[in-house]
Amino acid sequence: GAAGRIQIMMIIGLALIESLVLFALVIVFAKV
Template sequence: MNKLKYFAYSTLALALMALPAMAQGAADNDSTVSSYKAIAAGIGFGLAAGLAGIGQGLVGSKAAEGAARNPGAAGSVQTIMIIALALIESLVLFALVIVFAKL
């Protein structure tokens, strides 16, 4: 426990001493912020699109499974599947709008 306390204090001291070294001018900060915005937007939209693709695949597979188990309800399963796919795709488009608005 004592070693953990010393480690926490030394980490805190190093973090506080590093603050003046991280100071930058306003011009440098603007370019850094804009580059980080672009990186964050790309990663965020990539995650949104990738996870939506996984979700759409799961919706399609479960709809096919449901139609195979109960062929009489295939019409209603297909309708529900199309609505779910439209909602998932609208979330991806909403993420794209947010990316363009932030950039």
């Protein structure tokens, strides 16, 4: 259903945001 699809999209979105944050932290630590 639509609710399940929205939930999956939210989970994927959170995973992408989390990976981007981790990537940014790695870059910051690499520069320091």
